[in-house]
Amino acid sequence: MTIQFNDETFRGDFTFRNSEWAIKRFPFPFHEDSYMYSVNMEPHTSYRPGSVFERTFDVDEHYVSEMKDRAQVLADDPLRCQSLPHMTLAGWDLVELIMEAKAREYPDLFELHKNGNRWRWVNKPLGIDDTFTFLDESTLPYGPMEYITRQTQGDFALLDQRDDNLWMDAGMVTTQADWSLDFDIGMNFFEWHAPVPKAHEMGIFVRALKFLLNIQQGQPARRLNWTMTVNPLLDTSPENYHKWGEMKQDLTLENMGSKQHLRVELQTFFRLPRSNALVFPIRCYLISFGDLVTVPKWGRRLHRVIRDLPEELATYKGFIDNRPMMVEWLSQYDDGSPTSDGIWPDDD
């Protein structure tokens, strides 16, 4: 199918909306009626045609507007995209990975024509037609990682692998759940996860790192993560927390359905061939509570998960103050009947 791209905003008047199509394919993150951390990794293989798991890099109706929002974030704060000097090669690896995958999987939207190292890249939704020399930075308007991630939904962390650890040495981060690339750049896997409660003691990060260090070329992995956001704001950065934190106070039982959003990250992990770096795309999907409860199973389950979530997690995820009101609103959509296993709606 050809995607109809929305003209919408993720700030100010917040005109972001999900179509029926986007609601049905939303990556609902809870496979059972409760939630606790786990290393929930699975192979990133094509799964369920039409779902966000079908393609290597999912493109949806929000693509063009998300890229406009990213350009605005970067204009306001250029430090959201940084790359330490030794990461340029990994940036080129990423250019190749994304261009090849998009041209292969979305031939009506993207084209890649190669003549040796002379490449022509056509991005129809964004109106881009560039010819450049692969591995020659002087032939692109930005560094390679910045160039391609200005054209790809989701945040990107490029992780260097050395000393049996992963180091966040480059990234494009404009749709983050309250973490700062500028602060975290150069940190290793344990350091940048330091503020996460409980998971260190549970051994989550030791096991996750072991898994990630062993990811092989051509065998990417994925997992889902989630949090809550008031208003469909992509840029929930610590840098701007003093501007968006206030919005949490605007939530009421009356506007809950339209204002409160479940924010889900589709995290994927790919080994890169020349640099041996890992690329870690973090793709953000937003859905309003009102849209979410149109899937009865999701409404019932979200109520139970939010109601029973350990207090530390609700605090860390930033909705402890609004939780009682969220639970009250969601309870209208929970009739107490059992839910089926897995994340998918029942009506398929």
Place this chain on the structure above:
Amino acid sequence: MSKTEFPPSIKSRPVYGELEPRAGSGHLMIADAEGAEAILGLAKSVDPGFWAKTHIIYIPKKTGTKYSSQLEQLGAGQYYCGPSYEAAQSRIRRALQNCHMGTQVYLTGTESLMGQAMHEAVTAGIPHTAIQTEHRGSTARRMQCVHCKGITEDVTTDPFECSHCGLSLFVRDHYSRRIAAFQGVRVDAEDPGNIPEKVELFK
């Protein structure tokens, strides 16, 4: 004041040790305030030839002359006493450039001094196995405001005011070695004007 015992800490914060003299082609010591005590302690167990190949860079801060004359009397090949880290920074960079293979680096005193000097040393290519640290003195923190990016030195309270943009910030227990600072985040972001009482957490 003896060496500081920190409570079990977050994963992004460095762990500090205890200085010991090591064999090396040269020795570069960078210290502030009570860090002088760690150097004077180490002085009790060094070989006679040690000080001739040693360069001491010392910033007394509030200790004034309490330790500076004792350090000077150690007879280091080079001794420098400066008014602030910023003033000493170009000298520190130059000294690190001059390091040869096998030079040992000793950092001691406040977390701010060790963090900044460690960053310079690693940037200069000194292997981490040749760098030792020992915390002495104040546990005041060096903070970066996540909003305006300005650094505020010697923070002892939580919350505190950013010395650049003036926002009241709480101290997030998250440390960047690259910036050599903890992260400060606006304390009243969700409820402007509701600023809790200051508590003295670090001395």
